[in-house]
Amino acid sequence: MEALDYHAEERRKAEFDVEEMKIVWAGSRQAYEISDRVARLVASDPVFRKDNRTMLSRKDLFKDTLRKAAHAWKRIIELRLSGLFFSCGMFIPAIKGQGNEEQQQKWLPMAYKMQIIGCYAQTELGHGSNVQGLETTATFDPETDEFVIHSPTLTSSKWWPGGLGKVSTHALVYARLITDGQDHGVHGFIVQLRSLDDHLPLPGITVGDIGMKFGSGAYNSMDNGVLRFDHVRIPRDQMLMGVSQVTREGKFMQSDVPRQLVYGTMVYVRQKIVADASCALSRAVCIATRYSVVRRQFGSHNGGPETQVIDYKTQQSRLFPLLASAYAFRFVGEWLKWLYTDVTQRLQANDFSTLPEVHACTAGLKSVTTSATADAIEECRKLCGGHGYLSSSGLPELFAVYVPACTYEGDNVVLLLQVARFLMKTVSQLGSGKKPVGTIAYMGRSEHLLQCRCEVERAEDWLKPKVILEAFEARAARMSVTCANNLNNFPNQEEGFAQLATDLAEAAVAHVQLIIVSKFIEKLQQDIPGKGVKRQLEILFNVYALSLLHKHLGDFVASGCITPKQGVLANEQLRLLYSQVRPNAIALVDAFNYTDHYLGSVLGRYDGNVYPKLYEEAWKDPLNETVVPDGYHEYIRPILKQHIRVARL
Amino acid sequence: MEALDYHAEERRKAEFDVEEMKIVWAGSRQAYEISDRVARLVASDPVFRKDNRTMLSRKDLFKDTLRKAAHAWKRIIELRLSGLFFSCGMFIPAIKGQGNEEQQQKWLPMAYKMQIIGCYAQTELGHGSNVQGLETTATFDPETDEFVIHSPTLTSSKWWPGGLGKVSTHALVYARLITDGQDHGVHGFIVQLRSLDDHLPLPGITVGDIGMKFGSGAYNSMDNGVLRFDHVRIPRDQMLMGVSQVTREGKFMQSDVPRQLVYGTMVYVRQKIVADASCALSRAVCIATRYSVVRRQFGSHNGGPETQVIDYKTQQSRLFPLLASAYAFRFVGEWLKWLYTDVTQRLQANDFSTLPEVHACTAGLKSVTTSATADAIEECRKLCGGHGYLSSSGLPELFAVYVPACTYEGDNVVLLLQVARFLMKTVSQLGSGKKPVGTIAYMGRSEHLLQCRCEVERAEDWLKPKVILEAFEARAARMSVTCANNLNNFPNQEEGFAQLATDLAEAAVAHVQLIIVSKFIEKLQQDIPGKGVKRQLEILFNVYALSLLHKHLGDFVASGCITPKQGVLANEQLRLLYSQVRPNAIALVDAFNYTDHYLGSVLGRYDGNVYPKLYEEAWKDPLNETVVPDGYHEYIRPILKQHIRVARL
Ligand SMILES: Cc1cc2nc3c(=O)[nH]c(=O)nc-3n(C[C@H](O)[C@H](O)[C@H](O)COP(=O)(O)OP(=O)(O)OC[C@H]3O[C@@H](n4cnc5c(N)ncnc54)[C@H](O)[C@@H]3O)c2cc1C
Ligand SMILES: Cc1cc2nc3c(=O)[nH]c(=O)nc-3n(C[C@H](O)[C@H](O)[C@H](O)COP(=O)(O)OP(=O)(O)OC[C@H]3O[C@@H](n4cnc5c(N)ncnc54)[C@H](O)[C@@H]3O)c2cc1C
Known part of the structure; x- marks a missing residue:
């Protein structure tokens, strides 16, 4: 029997080899095969069922997560996969990055085998972005050779760490190191x-969950926690000593290992976040695209079928740039993976020259991709009309679980300002002979970029990568240089930086968008096999770049990078490109190779059989257990029967 | 004892009379006094407690709503207030607008007294925006003088109506009227x-709840429902006969009452939605502003306090335009209220001349204000950093409960396209001697607007309302005229309209933003008493207009309304304006006069005592009932103790 497939006709329309595109999306054939295998295993395992999550109470939801995590751990061992569950994010990477050899040898195997479960306890009630302002203290006691960990104020309570509230046995606690009355700033300490034996908190430790968060599932399945210390003692060797040390005598010493080594961890984490952005975004786009093909509204002629909403130009101009962004973020994420190995090698060779550029580039990419993804998920939800508001569409929870990515691992605005600082420094050094490299190399050509003119005369000129690249370079360079010039009007740089912060953040965005555009172009220069695959990627590249150009038209035109007329031509070209994406839309989201289980969306079903399944889902709600609702006799009936006892006032 | 007030210092800084501003915000002294009294009553009544809502299961949440609604109803009677609870939105307005006199006399009193509870059942699984495509049928049976209501397909199931699932005893059902085999399109029918007696569904009726929606509280406290009919019979006089009738013989007749009468209801509903937008937006802004004053991060000098995050220019440029928008939406909402009475009077006098303009203007304002508000709530959440992600911040649920306003009562994009149609019609009639009136009157000066030049030479020139108004008029006019010219390049108008839909929607936004700007200016022309009050409103007006100009700089510059240099000057002026808003920020949100109960946010507390309360809230989570979580023995311990039974594969 052939399976039902409402999208079959759409799939036939595709002008490229979807199987080959799946490999491009996954990064390699091997990556594709592994992810495909794991996804199928998970989808077919009833323990991983997740369609009931939004109906569970907080306690049941949390317990369900424990159950899944335990099962996942078991399956990982059985299948000899690698992976880490109860994933408390940064505990292990931080020990790797900041611990010395001994510490790594002692703690990492226990953490890998899950004989201990660790969380990353940096943020406090009073301090998140400003890590140097943390208040928890770790005071060295030379008499006992111990640190005394203490929470001196309410605002010094640790607050937010994932896995802290109920699960973790250990925490990597960031605290101010104090020796002999002197404050040496914030360092990391491993604290049990x-x-x-019995999972009870140790003496001096108050620990709990910080309560409900956004959404009904999302992070509520996790125990982000609060933690207070009342003079808790730990041995001296539980301070992470890879970068600085405290000796037996209580002497504080910086190690000869350069501090920059910790940057490796940061690049690692950020490339992971950018990869996650492309996953979350592609998931939302997949749901919205499939549903936009199934959904028909208006435009019936003589009783024929109505128009598929994906055929409306407004729907296309909202959806297709997001589809293109998913691919763009995927490729820049792939490049970041390469950058991570490159940085690691350089660090090992004591080459720190690229670090500032790498820092700015990863901070910026984290900020721009997560902000765009958060907005895009909500836009995808709106693209699904009323039904997008149902939990069974999968989109509300995807949004709720995704949005904190804009805040954790660096608030997105704070990060943009860091990028801007790097840009201003680069501009100020332009005359000095120091040649900008890597993602900032274009600044070396700023003389040209400040006066070049875009050559577009006809709409199709906008298809040339060279033309697009130069427009984006010119925009980024001009915005940075303008900011740098304006800074000079202030009595001091810091005051100027504070006053012009908004313009600076906009210049940073322009720089980062240029990076994404240029990495997409580099991808297109690679050899990409498969019928029509490269052609589709070229179309998506143009959609990505020209939709950005349209969105930021003010930047491009006001800085004279392009003329208003050229802006109009770009827009015309964009409309033509949407028509080229249209027949391939379903195949382009099929290429993500997501199982229905992973998507978790009735609207995004592979087979497009949306309506009967929506109807089925509804009846599962606990409220439908009875036709007459609980509360009828107490609250509804007395009103209908006009039997309300009214107090005389 | 003096109450704790961390904001006292900020309140002292205010440069205007907050009490007078409260009256401006409320609309009148009387409106202020009523809303103040009701808000205090609600806040002091323990039944209306809402801080536990996100922790309730779906069934308990729903029952809690019933309890509150019943209590509210009782209090309304006791206090002789007017109001309507179990508010199922459009049931009553629709009977008022579309029922004939007899029907109104029969049904409205029962509905007002809550002897029956009605919902508005229009949307179906398969049709929302396209009301004319609804599939439910109402077939007249002349033998019994009844209509037979039937759901012929799965997609014809009613889906979404609020209050339908569990509470309503009656529904206003929209269905295709069929007499003698002929389809007369969609009409309204009252169906029990x-x-x-026992609240059980009547024979032939299948009714239930459609399941979980966005958020943990939000619309999950409500029973949006699904409804199917199996040949359900109702008497003929339960078709709403105000506009069309079916006679005893089964003859279909249009009444002489013009169809346009129903527009009155629509204007009423939309002015309500715009008013709601200003409420939701001001609530979010109030929370983010108060917290931005409490929150300090970075910038400590010599151990002094850190910088309040509201002092960062990026924070200001994200927050203050939203504060200004709250006021802008408030005033345009006030004007819409006036417009509603004006339209009602005109309709009674059989003057339908302004209807197209009124329709376009209300559709556009509904679309633009709700879209902006939805985005703004999420931005306010991000402005609160990590803590904004906690339910106790109030912002996640505010977002979840607000966003469907972008979809119901007309999908926002569909509405913009309706506005665009009106704009194109206006442009096409420009030569014809028909003079555009009301909000579209500026088009009558399009000859001037198409070639006028903005006169700004210095930043402060941008403070003049006349200059701003002309720039917005020129932008709107030019975008519409450009679209109209481009439409002429297509073989037929419909094809052109479909192809240019995105540009048309952008032109519609420009038109609507102009309306908001011009109504703000009209407000400023009124006599506004109170020290410094008018001055603050002028500042907010300028912030609103110039921040829009900055956001849509591409429109203004590309269409030649302003030069790039003038764009730069606007931006400079904006920065100065932010500094003027800063000392008044707390007082400007105090003027909303929201109780802590209404705000429902620990971060937005009037007294600013954020941290101890956040800490307290956390411990209330059910997960904190035990220190060792439920699930430890089953799932965590076996892993820690490495006692997992692994299947041999
Ligand atoms: C779901 C989730 C999981 C988390 N997991 C962990 C974890 O496992 N471990 C852990 O330690 N922490 C964790 N965190 C905490 C997270 O790292 C912090 O919330 C984050 O660093 C942001 O800091 P903040 O909350 O202090 O924001 P704030 O810095 O208070 O931001 C508030 C506002 O101020 C602005 N602002 C702040 N400084 C500046 C400046 N210098 N210039 C301009 N604007 C500024 C911001 O842009 C923002 O708008 C988690 C948070 C969340 C939401
Ligand atoms: C919380 C909530 C409460 C509700 N309460 C009620 C109620 O009480 N009673 C009731 O009857 N209904 C109710 N509704 C339903 C609501 O009115 C519809 O969801 C709404 O009308 C949107 O229609 P839709 O869902 O069919 O969207 P669709 O029309 O399917 O929209 C899907 C996408 O197609 C696009 N689109 C559709 N047509 C066009 C076009 N012509 N041109 C360009 N783009 C187009 C839209 O922009 C959107 O992106 C409620 C909905 C919600 C979410």
Whole structure:
């Protein structure tokens, strides 16, 4: 029997080899095969069922997560996969990056085998972005050779760490190191929180969950926690000593290992976040695209079928740039993976020259991709009309679980300002002979970029990568240089930087968008096999770049990079490109190779069989267990029967 | 004892009379006094407690709503207030607008007294925006003088109506009227759904709840429902006969009452939605502003306090335009209220001349204000950093409960396209001697607007309302005229309209933003008493207009309305304006006069005592009932103790 497939006709329309595109999306044939295998395993395992999550109470939801995590761990061992669950994010990477050899040898195997479960306890009630302002103290006591970890104020309570509230046995605690009355700033300490026998908090430790968060599932399945210390003692060797040390005598010393080594971890984490952005975005786009093909509204002629909403130009101009962004973020994420290995090698060779550029580039990419993805998920939800508001569409929870990515690992605005600082420094050094390299190399050609003129005369000129690249370079360079000039009008740089912060953040965005555009172009210069695959990517590239150009038209035109007329031509070209994407839209989201289980969306079903399934889902709600609702006799009936006892006032 | 007030210092800084501003915000002294009294009553009544809502299961949440609604109803009677609870939106307005006199006399009193509870059942699984495509049928049976209401397909199931699932006894059902085999399009029918004795669904009726929606509280406290009919019979006089009738013989007749009468209801509903937008937006802004004053991060000098995050220019440029928008939407909402009475009077006098303009203007304002508000709530959440992600911040639920306003009562994009149609019609009639009136009057000066030049030479020139108004008029006129010219390049108008839909929607936005700007200016022309009040409103007006100009700089510059240099000057002026808003920020949100109960946010507390309360809230989570979580013995311990039974594969 052939399976039902409402999208079959759409799939036939595709002008490229979807199987080959799946490999491009995955990064390699091997990556494709692994992810495909794992996704199928998970989808077919009833323990991983997730369609009931939004109906569970907080406690049941949390317990369900524990159950899944335990099962996942078991399956990982059985299948000899690698992976880490109860994934408390940064505990292990931080020990790797900041611990010395001994510490790594002692703690990492326990953490890998899950004999201990660790969380990353940096943020406090009073301090998140400003890590140097943390208040928890770690005071060295030379008499006992211990640190005393203490929470001196309410605002010094650790607050937010994932896995802290109920699960973790250990925490990597960031605290101010104090020796002999002197404050040496913030360092990391491994602190055991709970007994390994009965999981009870150790003396001096108050630990709990910080309560409900956005959404009904999302992070509520996790125990982000609060933690207070009342003079808790830990041995001296539980301070992470890779970068600085405290000796037996209580002497504080910086190690000869350069501090920059910790940057490796940061690049690693950020490339992961950018990869996650492309996953979340592609997931939302896949749902909205499939539903936009199924959904028909208006435009019936003589009783024929109505128009598929994906055929409306407004729907296309909202959806297709997001589809293109998913691919763009995927490729820049791939490049970041390469950058991580490159940085690691350089660090090992004591080459720190690229670090500032790498820092700015990863900070910027984290900020721009997560902000765009958060907005895009909500736009995809709106693209699904009323039904997008149902939990069964999968989009509300995807949004709720995704948005904190704009805040954690660096607030997105704070990060943009860091990028801007790097840009201003680069501009100020332009005359000095120091040649900008890597993603900032274009600044070396700023003389040209400040006066070049875009050559577009006809709409199709906008298809040339060279033309697009130069327009984006010119925009980024001009915005940075303008900011730098304006800074000079202030009595001091810091005051100027504070006053012009908004313009600076906009210049940073322009720089980062240029990076994404240029990495997409580099991808297109690679050899990409498969019928029509490269052609589709070229179309998506143009959609990505020209939709950005349209969105930021003010930047491009006001800085004279392009003329108003050229802006109009770009827009015309964009409309033509949307028509080229249209027949391939379903195949382009099929290429993500997501199982229905992973998508978790009735609207995004592979087979497009939306309506009967929506109808089925509805009846599962606990409220439908009875036709007459609980509360009828107490609250509804007395009103209908006009039997309300009214107090005389 | 003096109450704790961390904001006292900020309140002292205010340069205007907050009490007078409260009256401006409320609309009048009387409106202020009523809303103040009701808000205090609600806040002091323990039944209306809402801080536990996100922790309730779906069934308990729903029951809690019933309890509150019943209590509210009782209090309304006791206090002789007017109001309507179990508010199922459009049931009553629709009977008022579309029922004939007899029907109004029969049904409205029962509905007002809540002897019956009605919902508005228009949308179906398969049709929302396209009301004319609804599939439910109402077939007249002349033998019994009844209509037979039937759901012929799965997609014809009613889907979404609020209050339908569990509460309503009656529904206003929209269905295709069929007499003698002929389809007369969609009409409204009053159908009883449940027995008034035991609340059980009547024969032939299947009714239930459609399941979980966005958020943990939000619309999950409500029973949006699904409804199917199996040949359900209702008497003929339950078709709403105000506009068309079916006679005893089964003859279909249009009444002499013009169809346009129903527009009155629509204007009423939309002015309500715009008013709601200003409420939701001001609520979010109030929370973000108060927290931005409490929150300090970075910038400590010599151990002094850190910088309040509201002092960062990026924070200001994200927050203050939203504050200004709250006021702008408030005033345009006030004007819409006036417009509603004006339209009602005109309709009664059989003057339908302004209807197209009124329709376009209300559709456009609904679209633009709700879209902006939805985005703004999420931006306010991000402005609160990590803590904004906690339910106790109030912002996640505010977002979840608000966003469907972008979809219901007309999808925002569909509405913009309706506005665009009106704009194109106006342009095409420009030569014809028909003079555009009301909000579109500026088009009558399009000859001037197409070639006028903005006179700004210095930043402060941008403070003049006349200059701003002309720039917005020129932008709107030019975008519309450009679209109209481009339409002429297509073989037929419909094809052109479809192809240029995105440009048309952008032109519609420009037109609507102009309306908001011009109504703000009209407000400023009124006599506004109170020290410094008018001055603050002028500042907010300028912030609103110039921040829009900055956001849409591409429109203004590309169409030649302003030069790039003038764009730069606007931006400079904007920065100065932010500094003027800063000392008044707290007082400007105090003027909303929201109780802490209404705000429902720990971050937005009037007294600014954020951290201890956040800490307190956390411990209330059910997960904190035990220190060792449920699930430890089953799932965590076996892993820690490495006692997992692994299947041999
Ligand atoms: C779901 C989630 C999981 C988390 N997991 C962990 C974890 O496992 N471990 C952990 O330690 N932490 C964790 N965190 C905390 C997270 O890292 C912080 O919330 C984050 O660093 C942001 O800091 P903040 O909350 O202090 O924001 P704030 O800095 O208070 O931001 C508030 C506002 O001020 C602005 N602002 C702040 N400084 C500046 C400046 N210098 N210039 C301009 N604007 C500024 C911001 O842009 C923002 O608009 C988590 C948070 C969330 C939401
Ligand atoms: C919380 C909530 C409460 C509700 N309450 C009620 C109620 O009480 N009673 C009731 O009857 N209904 C109710 N509704 C339903 C609501 O009115 C519809 O969802 C709404 O009309 C949108 O229609 P839709 O869902 O069919 O969207 P669709 O029309 O399917 O929209 C899907 C996409 O197609 C696009 N689109 C559609 N047509 C066009 C076009 N012509 N041109 C360009 N783009 C187009 C839209 O922009 C959107 O992106 C409620 C909905 C919600 C979410």
